[in-house]
Amino acid sequence: MKANSFYILAFFAGSSVANTVQQYPFVHPMSAAKETTLYGKYLHLTDIHMDKHYLVGATIKSDCHREPKKHKKKKEREGLLAGYWGAPGMGCDSPSRLVYHSIDYIANEWKDKIDFVIWTGDNARHDGDAYITRTKEEIVGYNVEIAALLKNAFRLENNRTLPIVPCIVANEDLPLGNNDVHPHNELRGIKRNPQLLEFSEMWSDFIPPKQLKAFKRGGYFAVDVVPGLRVLSLNSLYFFGSNDVVNSCSDENGPGAKHIKWMKKQLKRARRDGFKVIIIGHVPPTIKTFKDSCLDDYIKVSTKYADIITGHMYGHANMDHFQVLTRDVPYDRNSSQMEIQKDTGRFISTLRKQYKNVKKVRDTQELVVVHIAPPMLPLFYPTFRINEYESNINSARFGDWLKYTQWYTNLTHWNNAKHPFTGKHLKPEFEIEYSTDETYNMTDLTANSWLDFAEKIASKEGKPLWKTYLANMFVQTNNDWYGQSIPIQQPTIGWLDWFYNHFFQ
Numbered sequence: 023m024k025a026n027s028f029y030i031l032a033f034f035a036g037s038s039v040a041n042t043v044q045q046y047p048f049v050h051p052m053s054a055a056k057e058t059t060l061y062g063k064y065l066h067l068t069d070i071h072m073d074k075h076y077l078v079g080a081t082i083k084s085d086c087h088r089e090p091k092k093h094k095k096k097k098e099r100e101g102l103l104a105g106y107w108g109a110p111g112m113g114c115d116s117p118s119r120l121v122y123h124s125i126d127y128i129a130n131e132w133k134d135k136i137d138f139v140i141w142t143g144d145n146a147r148h149d150g151d152a153y154i155t156r157t158k159e160e161i162v163g164y165n166v167e168i169a170a171l172l173k174n175a176f177r178l179e180n181n182r183t184l185p186i187v188p189c190i191v192a193n194e195d196l197p198l199g200n201n202d203v204h205p206h207n208e209l210r211g212i213k214r215n216p217q218l219l220e221f222s223e224m225w226s227d228f229i230p231p232k233q234l235k236a237f238k239r240g241g242y243f244a245v246d247v248v249p250g251l252r253v254l255s256l257n258s259l260y261f262f263g264s265n266d267v268v269n270s271c272s273d274e275n276g277p278g279a280k281h282i283k284w285m286k287k288q289l290k291r292a293r294r295d296g297f298k299v300i301i302i303g304h305v306p307p308t309i310k311t312f313k314d315s316c317l318d319d320y321i322k323v324s325t326k327y328a329d330i331i332t333g334h335m336y337g338h339a340n341m342d343h344f345q346v347l348t349r350d351v352p353y354d355r356n357s358s359q360m361e362i363q364k365d366t367g368r369f370i371s372t373l374r375k376q377y378k379n380v381k382k383v384r385d386t387q388e389l390v391v392v393h394i395a396p397p398m399l400p401l402f403y404p405t406f407r408i409n410e411y412e413s414n415i416n417s418a419r420f421g422d423w424l425k426y427t428q429w430y431t432n433l434t435h436w437n438n439a440k441h442p443f444t445g446k447h448l449k450p451e452f453e454i455e456y457s458t459d460e461t462y463n464m465t466d467l468t469a470n471s472w473l474d475f476a477e478k479i480a481s482k483e484g485k486p487l488w489k490t491y492l493a494n495m496f497v498q499t500n501n502d503w504y505g506q507s508i509p510i511q512q513p514t515i516g517w518l519d520w521f522y523n524h525f526f527q
């Protein structure tokens with residue numbers, strides 16, 4: 023009862039924010055291209071997972087929703103209760119306080135130093151609490167609220183809003199879930215999908231008018247974020263393996279095949295226009311996540327247009343890493359599909375095998391490198407990423423990905439940081455975790471440079487760098503039980519269980 027009324031209030035608060043923001047007309051920078059100075063940087067935000075039920079002092083077991091019945095003091099001492107800014111490393115979702123503060127903080131620091139924002143989704147809390155099951159309305163509420171929050175935060179002085187490119191999330195967490203996509207609609211071109219119509223209104227400032235038709239049909243669209251650089255926002259739902267409703271990509275009338283066809287058309291158009299392309303989506307393409315035929319097509323089309331695709335940017339998987347995709351998978355498909363879902367150690371060793379394999383196959387096979395950015399959700403520590411690209415319009419490499427800097431905030435520290443006189447909680451600041459140039463010694467981030475890097479960290483001499491890479495994968499948390507070897511020690515909070523239940527299933 024209490025939870026319900028709380029939720030309804032929260033939902034309306036979200037809607038009213040959206041209404042206010044719509045008063046500020048969105049002016050796409052392409053229409054003001056002449057006066058646009060390029061900074062050569064863009065922000066990547068992903069997996070915010072806001073939770074309005076988050077309660078400071080609640081137990082981790084209750085998903086940070088309910089206070090302990092006993093031993094409160096002891097549990098607090100042991101760090102087993104939800105902190106003021108979040109519960110880092112514990113598996114609870116993001117308190118609203120953290121989301122609002124982080125987005126404001128990032129926008130204040132960066133909005134006049136970047137050209138655009140990519141936002142690869144998952145805004146709603148996980149559905150992990152049997153006592154407060156997540157409703158569709160609640161999910162929509164988070165999406166509305168965060169869209170408004172971003173739009174507001176990244177509005178510039180002249181009322182221009184930085185281009186923000188969202189993407190449709192395709193897993194059990196979203197209203198556009200398996201159950202909501204009617205198979206017959208899909209076969210007829212997914213017309214009138216109510217969720218896509220809802221999103222097209224919510225994102226009316228983010229989707230160019232000319233792309234609305236494509237979006238309403240399939241949940242994908244293209245945006246020219248700066249002159250010469252285009253973002254393709256994919257709807258990975260139609261490639262996703264566990265979506266039984268969706269046919270494989272080999273059914274040419276199915277939504278997956280249509281999506282691939284759209285992708286091809288867009289890439290062809292981009293090449294003709296002399297544009298470079300960034301591909302974004304929520305669920306990254308891997309043998310674990312995509313249907314085989316869809317992955318195969320994805321690799322084929324990505325390879326064909328490798329010269330104009332500057333990066334494949336995704337979220338969802340939480341661990342900061344990159345995947346090297348190949349059509350000919352040498353290692354055991356079963357182990358990468360099933361077993362790694364159960365433990366992180368197996369995941370890491372499969373990844374290392376994948377990198378090791380690069381040396382053997384890179385001369386003979388088509389390889390596609392796909393990037394997964396870590397979440398804002400404090401599964402580890404909250405993060406955001408600043409990418410850099412070649413912005414010299416006269417350079418032949420215009421648009422190429424050059425570098426990124428990974429930022430994070432140590433919530434363990436900030437949860438306890440109080441003003442010495444007022445006793446008020448201090449606001450978290452973000453700091454640099456690592457950067458690809460200084461930490462990884464990479465001079466640019468082309469696919470080839472990533473393949474070199476994969477070879478390097480998989481080699482004997484690259485072991486120290488591999489360790490650095492692993493620490494970055496988990497945003498500098500839990501050093502005791504992950505690492506080079508398979509974690510033996512069970513984390514006290516059932517962290518691995520959480521991992522399994524929330525995002526590997």
Ligand SMILES: *[C@@H]1O[C@H](CO)[C@@H](O)[C@H](O)[C@H]1NC(C)=O
Nearest residue numbers: 044045046047179180181182
């Ligand atoms: C920005 O938008 C507001 C509200 O629509 C308007 O009152 C204001 O004059 C605009 N400012 C500029 C610089 O265009």
Ligand SMILES: *[C@@H]1O[C@H](CO)[C@@H](O)[C@H](O)[C@H]1NC(C)=O
Nearest residue numbers: 353354355356357358359360
């Ligand atoms: C993979 O799993 C399938 C189904 O469980 C099984 O039939 C097949 O033999 C397995 N393959 C390998 C290489 O283990």
Ligand SMILES: *[C@@H]1O[C@H](CO)[C@@H](O)[C@H](O)[C@H]1NC(C)=O
Nearest residue numbers: 432433434435436497498499
């Ligand atoms: C985060 O803060 C805690 C508490 O101050 C500290 O013990 C820990 O070393 C910090 N972690 C990192 C990666 O700086």
Ligand SMILES: *[C@@H]1O[C@H](CO)[C@@H](O)[C@H](O)[C@H]1NC(C)=O
Nearest residue numbers: 461462463464465466478487
């Ligand atoms: C960094 O890369 C340069 C070449 O790009 C190489 O000469 C140098 O040895 C590398 N440094 C390290 C520490 O790997």
